[in-house]
Amino acid sequence: MGNFSKWLGAGLGFTLGGPIGAALGFALGSFVDGFSAEDLTSEQQQYRQQGNRNTQSGDFEISLLVLASIIIKADGKVDTKELDFVRNQFVGMYGKERANNAFQLFKGVIKKDISARQVCLQIRQHMPHASRLQLLHFLFGIAKADGQVAEIEVEEIRKIAGYLYINPSDFESIKAMFYNASENNYKILEISKTATNEEVKKAYRKMAKKYHPDKIQDLGEAHMKGAKEKFQSIQSAYENIKAGRGM
Incomplete structure (x- = not known):
């Protein structure tokens, strides 16, 4: 697990559990031999012992990854321009090394069917409104990365906004x-x-x-x-x- 264990612990709180944690466990298991969702639960217990933690920078990062995977698949295809947008945004925000870790995880997350409603429920319980608005802004950026925002992508983001308690x-x-x-x-x-x-x-x-x-x-x-x-x-x-x- 090595570098990923260190990376996961460098700013993650609430996202180590619940449906987001399950998606992370699936993604990590796809490229870390012998890793399972149960191992992620063990990681979660370890960080919980350090004290109650609310939204961290890493929580926002992982929430972006999971929601981005939903939007990118909304129109039935995985567009390389949208993938490049996600990668470039992460490089710009976190630098190449951290972005590479995040994108490797993203390639695993995007293979899993994820319930937007369940993920958003977990996010809104822990993330303040201003941060949820920032998530929405990023998702529109992904949708427009291929030059246009498809109506099906708009509707998917609209549903996510509703789940996140962002008003019309x-x-x-x-x-x-x-x-x-x-x-x-x-x-x-x-x-x-x-x-x-x-x-x-x-x-x-x-x-x-x-x-x-x-x-x-x-x-x-x-x-x-x-x-x-x-x-x-x-x-x-x-x-x-x-x-x-x-x-």
């Missing part, structure tokens, strides 16, 4: 960040075109607070890039609306 307005806001139509500026701020100038300003302040990168600072610097991209989308939408209205 937040879902539509993040979705709109991946389309270029002008009306998406209003969707990103979760308002309609009929909103008054004061309502636009109020919506911007609300959304800027909701998506501020500081909301996920506990996950570490590795995840700040995605958070800053979301925050920039909010700022750009606001600036575009202001320019269009002459505010």
